[in-house]
Amino acid sequence: MKASKFGRITAGVLSLMLLGTACAGQRSGSDGSDTKSETKASDNMFGTLASPCGAGDAKGATAQGVTDSEIVIGYGDDRGFAQSPGLNKDMGDAVKAMIDWCNEQxxxxxxxxxxxQYDAAYMQSVSVMQKACKQDFMLVGQGFAMDEAAEQYRAACELPTVAGFTVxxxxxxxxxxxxxxxxxxxxxxxxxxxxxxxxxxxxKTDLDAINSTSPAITTGTRKIESVLNGMDVKFKNCGVQLNVKGDATFVPFAEKFKKCDxxxxxxxKTPDPAALGMLEALDRVGVDVPFIGEATWYTDFISKWNTSGQGDNIHLSMIFQPFENADKVPAVKKYLEIVEGAGGKTALLGMQATSAFLLWANAAKACGSDLTRECVAKEISQVHEWTGGGLHAATDPGANLPAKCSMMLKLTGTKYEQIAPAEKGEFACPENAVVDTDKSLWGTELNKDRxxxxFLKS
Incomplete structure (x- = not known):
């Protein structure tokens, strides 16, 4: 998709996982030729991407999990987390459906x-990784909230991953x-x-943040503040900080924002009950200003809540195409068709897992019979523009760099719509959009290769 002329999974991880990051999708021939093959060739495009799946004569037991006839990959989510049954289920559902789609070809x-398929159940990522280390060729499209706890085991067993997300x-x-x-x-x-x-x-002159005593939210806010400072924007610092354990009322906070003008x-913050309480209080005291968040606010939880219109000021940035654009974006339509057709749950992270699967499959196809971990890694390292067939703005997987583009959605009543760029399905790609972050916020040390x-072996 052309860019307009506008020429991490972020903080609050547990809240993000509990609430989810996106709304669910509720949204032949008669000439004697091989019509079955022709149908597959035409039907198995994934948006703008030709299907990486198909018949062939690849042979050889070239790596752990690879035989003449089979490739074993690991995938999964945290669906068994007792406090939030079905956590990130859309990720596992997407990869499972994509495996079936691919095998049918x-x-x-x-x-x-x-x-x-693994279920890390939020706290079991280490045991999952230990199992995967022993049997899988690679991990593909998975998302485990506690991946940091399992990372030392993955690094030690040198198990490559094309992750759905990392935290x-x-x-x-x-x-x-x-x-x-x-x-x-x-x-x-x-x-x-x-x-x-x-x-x-x-x-540029009158912006402030809704902060929290949550360390994750504080870190996320500091990161955004650092980025904005580099753009000559400073928060007004009105002194509002919500309590992660809950607040009796949000009206005094709303009054602070009003007094601060x-x-x-x-x-x-992710859209938890406290955030909604804050929005309701802002409406009550008459603070009618744009409320700007990230993709976590694209969720049924919010749209179903907003029957009164108290969330009509919600605006959010997205690098993924929303489901509302499925009529304009074939990749979104294809994702919904495949996953819903398999009885799976559809949501934003499911599209993210799908894009990861396609990236892996594309690289695996290019390796042919010589399917090794090294070959797949080499192939992906050379991919510097990737959209998952049009599911999202272009990223640079090979260099581990984010997208340079985004779009803005607005919630009105119970419906989201794209408001910028004006043309549905397009992204805005300003110059110099990817910026360096404050090293003190990285949380780890990086070598010259980033x-x-x-856990890097010497």
Whole structure:
């Protein structure tokens, strides 16, 4: 998709995982030729991407989990977490559906894919990784909230991963790690902030943040503050800090913002009950300003809540195409068709896992019979523009760099719509959108190749 002329999974990880990051998708021939093959060739495009799956004659037991006829990969989520049953279920559902989709076409060069599905249940990432180390060719499209705890085991057994997402700094910057949608600790895609400031110039002089006593939210807010400072924008610092354990009322906080005369609000918080309480209080005291957040605010939880319109000021930046654009974006339509057709749950992280699977499959196909971990890593390291067939803005998986583009959505009543760029399905790609982050916020040390040194073998 053309960019407009506008020429990490972030903080609050547990809240993000508990609430989810996206709304669910509720949203032949008669000439004697091989019509079955022709149908597959035409039907198995994934958006703009030709299917990497199909028949072939690849042979050889070239690596752990690879035989003449099979490739064994690991994938999964935290669906068994007792406090939030089904946590990130859309990720595992997506990869499972994509494996079936691929195998129906013949697998990868004729080798069928076998998936070992794991449930880290939030606290079991270490045991999952220990199992994967012993049997999988690679991990593909997985997302484990506590991946940082398991990273030392993955690094030690040299198990490569094309992750659906990473959370911990060492996991995000680890060796033998790729992502279709990277969120490195040392770079930040500021295009969403730039787009918001173009839309709301008042951000430049009268912006403040809704902060929290949560260390994760504080770190996320500090990161955004650092980025904005580099753009000559400073928070007003009205002194509002929500209690992570809960607050009896949010009206005094709303009154503080009113007295401080804010004209726009930013939050790194995920849409939990406290955030909604804050929005309701702002509405009650008459603070009618743009409320700007990240993709975590694209969720059924919020749209179903907003029947009264108290969230009509919510604006969020996205690098993924929303489901509302499925009529304009074939890749989104294809994702929904495949995963819903398999009875799976659809959500934003599911699209992220799907993009990871396609990135891995594309590289595996290019390796042919010589399917080794080294070959797949080499192939992905050469991919410097990736959209998952159009699921999201272009990223640079090979260099572990984020997207340079974004779009803005607005919630009105119970519906999200793209408001910038104006043309549906397009992204804004400002100059110099990817900026360096404050080293003190990285959470790990990086070597000259931008790889975390914590678990790196010498």
């Amino acid at each position: 013949g697998g990868i060069n004729g080798r069928k894919i076998k998936g070992n 911990g700094p060492n996991a995000a910057m680890g060796p033998n790690k790729f992502e279709a949608v990277p969120y490195p600790v040392d770079r930040y895609n500021a295009s969403g902030l730039m787009l918001a400031m173009e839309k709301f110039p008042e951000m 804010v004209k726009a609000l930013w939050t790194s 790889i975390a040194t914590t």
